[in-house]
Amino acid sequence: MNVDEIKSILLKDLSLNEAYVSLYEDNYQIIAVSHIFSDGMTELERHKIIYAPLMKYILNNEIHSISIQAFNPKEWNKKRGLCDV
DSSP states (O other): OOHHHHHHHHHHHSOOSEEEEEEETTEEEEEEEOTTSOTTOOHHHHHHHHHGGGHHHHHTTSOOEEEEEEEOHHHHHHHTTOOOO
16 A cells, blocks of 8 residues: 555545554554544544544554654644644
8 A cells, every 4th residue: 555545545434634654664654633633532532533534554564663643733733833723
């Protein structure tokens, strides 16, 4: 799998505002931004949402390792140093 395929799956299957996927060796790094990630949601709950559409690729070893960062738009803007709009 390449980064564009993973990004396409995430954007198609989830209500993401933004998705960034990169690959370092065999570890895919995913940054996902969406309103579906509420303020009270745990990191584990957010990760489960991202894993769901990718699970078949993990199980058949097309994806070996994933690092996930999931933000709602407010958190993402804060992380990037932008005002909350």
